Amino acid sequence: MRIACFTLPGFLLQVHARSAPHLVGTSFGVLAETEGKVARVVACSRRAREEGVKEGMTATQARAVAPRVTLIDAQPAAYRQGMQAAGEALLASSVTVDVDQLGTAYALVPPRASGHSFAERAIEALRRLGLMARAGVADDRFTAWAATQATPHEQVRVVAHGGSAAFLRPLPLSLLPLDGDVRRTLALLGVRTVGDFAALPPPSVGRRWSETAVDVQALARGEDRRPLCAFVPEETIQERLELEEEIAELEPLLFLTRPLLDRACQRVVGRGRAAARVLVTLRGEGKATEALLAPSRPTPSSRLLLDLLRAHLAERILDHPVQALEAAVTEEGRLEAQELDLLDRAAPSPDAVDRTVARLRAAFGEGAAFAAVLEDRYRPEAAWSLTSFDPSPPRRRRGRATPRPDALPPTAPAELPRAGQAALRLLDPPTPADVDGQLARGATLVMDGHRHAVTELSGPSRLEGEWWTDAPLGRDYYEVETEDGGHYWLFRNHVDGRIYLQGIFD
Amino acid sequence: VAELLGARSSGKAALALQAAARITKVGQLVAWIDSRRELYPPAVAALGVDLRRLLIVRPPAGMITAARAAEIVAQSRAFPFIVIDLAEGRLEGNAGARLRQVAHDANAALVLLAMPHAVSSIAQVRIEVSPRQAILVRGGAAPAGARARVPWIPPRDLSPFRPPERRVALLQAAPAGTVLPRPRQGGPASPPESDERRRATGGAASRSAVLR
Numbered sequence: 001m002r003i004a005c006f007t008l009p010g011f012l013l014q015v016h017a018r019s020a021p022h023l024v025g026t027s028f029g030v031l032a033e034t035e036g037k038v039a040r041v042v043a044c045s046r047r048a049r050e051e052g053v054k055e056g057m058t059a060t061q062a063r064a065v066a067p068r069v070t071l072i073d074a075q076p077a078a079y080r081q082g083m084q085a086a087g088e089a090l091l092a093s094s095v096t097v098d099v100d101q102l103g104t105a106y107a108l109v110p111p112r113a114s115g116h117s118f119a120e121r122a123i124e125a126l127r128r129l130g131l132m133a134r135a136g137v138a139d140d141r142f143t144a145w146a147a148t149q150a151t152p153h154e155q156v157r158v159v160a161h162g163g164s165a166a167f168l169r170p171l172p173l174s175l176l177p178l179d180g181d182v183r184r185t186l187a188l189l190g191v192r193t194v195g196d197f198a199a200l201p202p203p204s205v206g207r208r209w210s211e212t213a214v215d216v217q218a219l220a221r222g223e224d225r226r227p228l229c230a231f232v233p234e235e236t237i238q239e240r241l242e243l244e245e246e247i248a249e250l251e252p253l254l255f256l257t258r259p260l261l262d263r264a265c266q267r268v269v270g271r272g273r274a275a276a277r278v279l280v281t282l283r284g285e286g287k288a289t290e291a292l293l294a295p296s297r298p299t300p301s302s303r304l305l306l307d308l309l310r311a312h313l314a315e316r317i318l319d320h321p322v323q324a325l326e327a328a329v330t331e332e333g334r335l336e337a338q339e340l341d342l343l344d345r346a347a348p349s350p351d352a353v354d355r356t357v358a359r360l361r362a363a364f365g366e367g368a369a370f371a372a373v374l375e376d377r378y379r380p381e382a383a384w385s386l387t388s389f390d391p392s393p394p395r396r397r398r399g400r401a402t403p404r405p406d407a408l409p410p411t412a413p414a415e416l417p418r419a420g421q422a423a424l425r426l427l428d429p430p431t432p433a434d435v436d437g438q439l440a441r442g443a444t445l446v447m448d449g450h451r452h453a454v455t456e457l458s459g460p461s462r463l464e465g466e467w468w469t470d471a472p473l474g475r476d477y478y479e480v481e482t483e484d485g486g487h488y489w490l491f492r493n494h495v496d497g498r499i500y501l502q503g504i505f506d
Numbered sequence: 507v508a509e510l511l512g513a514r515s516s517g518k519a520a521l522a523l524q525a526a527a528r529i530t531k532v533g534q535l536v537a538w539i540d541s542r543r544e545l546y547p548p549a550v551a552a553l554g555v556d557l558r559r560l561l562i563v564r565p566p567a568g569m570i571t572a573a574r575a576a577e578i579v580a581q582s583r584a585f586p587f588i589v590i591d592l593a594e595g596r597l598e599g600n601a602g603a604r605l606r607q608v609a610h611d612a613n614a615a616l617v618l619l620a621m622p623h624a625v626s627s628i629a630q631v632r633i634e635v636s637p638r639q640a641i642l643v644r645g646g647a648a649p650a651g652a653r654a655r656v657p658w659i660p661p662r663d664l665s666p667f668r669p670p671e672r673r674v675a676l677l678q679a680a681p682a683g684t685v686l687p688r689p690r691q692g693g694p695a696s697p698p699e700s701d702e703r704r705r706a707t708g709g710a711a712s713r714s715a716v717l718r
Contacts, residue, residue: 112622113625117596117623117625121625342586342587343529343532348534348582348584352583352584353535353582356561356578356582356584356585360563363565364566364575365566367564368575369562371558371561371562373547373557374548380546380548384546390558391535424553425519425542425544426545427544484513485513485514485515485636487514503546504515505515506516506518
């Protein structure tokens, strides 16, 4: 079992920036009251930090050092929605997601999936939701989290299977959830890394030093056994966008609503559901205009919802400019796959086909798009040739009987295929292969530098001809199955006695 | 967008061509983006594909060019079935997202053939193909992690060296609606059979139903 941890650095700032994109790159901070005392800065942007703002300052102190800083009150509901969105994005690619705390989420890497590519896909899904993340993949939760902290410049860090202890060993002790006093005591004793702490004899360490009653030394040894607590999305999906300037025209409004609906749809699809009712609210000048989008069947398509919104707003005259947009999925429905009918369609337009072939040839060269026609030749490489793509039915000749509509097309073989035609992939020219000893069961076949043990072999099937040309054809064909599941079509060339790979059954 | 994942000789190309044969038989067009440059038309015709209705596109090597070629084909709206035979890597990023949108707009089915490790994020249906079974790993409204197995006869049984009767049925499957068991560890899955069918055939004919 592999676990991926996703940390969203500066999560509070990210949540505010995704609903108010004009804050990006500016000097701003988040104020929160702690234990009923005066509100203090709990997070600030890089620009604010450069101007001297620090976490822990009061609003007055922050404005004293940076007069232009924008201070925003903390919005716990928005943070919950942000983590909810992150969890839903991860649910789209993993069956078990744990939204642990603000800014951190875990997901089970699907079996047989590469940890790295899974993490990259998940990060891309989070990015589409407006959240930037780093990922660590390891055998346990703590190591996966530590991987995101150890190398912040790497977007994805994968710790090899069974390599948790070795990975954690050189990391600083500050990563472990220990009280400050304990950490200072350990520092005085010369315990500075996670590896030093893991090496202490367990009875002298004590098992529950952390506030969360976690066996800290087990974490340090890469043996975090805490399971993932499955995240079940329950809250209504809400997305909000605050505009820097007021807008009154329809097209710019729709342009800005698109990403909002994209996010809402991505989240609802992450739940394995579709949007049945979406309430879009346009706010400005203290007024609100609502548009209820109700597709005929639940839909995962933001484009459809946008079309519905366009139709809705086109019939109205807004009596106020818009300062903020909100989209809420008020009702969800089953996500049903829409099945295409591939077989019963109108005939394709010949003009459209011609244009397509012309575009392909212009883009990739004259020989890049073609149809194939079979040739009556025994040499497998020469058994077909290129022809122009013309799918229109052949013209009837006078005096001939009309072919039955269900008759096979003229290019389809009327007989069973000749030798080699079942090899769906043909290598042209054939590539040389080497055999250790005789080509027989148990022999080793060397192709492209890889060794394959032969488990099944049939043949030879001799193909001879073209003796009247300068390059006569003389080959003994074999069908070979290898231990790794490969199924090949080989021949021994009579001219040079070598073995060649002609095709691959796939 | 569906992807067929499988190693060499898994039969993924045969599976896609079987669908192509069905589509060309009713007069529709199929495009095959042959990035690997290995498609062999005589074998394609042997599987029942009407070569006149199969457009073969061989763009220069590379993922972006393959996606671009498929996009041009999809934009025509003349090809309801487009196969991209990926040489290596996976289709992702902007090119993948744009292709998915174009295919959606054109009501076209897009099938990606790729190696097992090259999972694309744009696919809505993922089928892992191995010589004896095709596993639906993810599909449509099915919850993530749902799996179904569809046993089928691999293309090796099309071989000209095998008895002719084995060439008749290439793609075979369990009866529709059968719940398929997971394979035992260390051995291949036995083909599933419904009780009704088992009684009717004496337990030996579950491989004779055609995939619907």
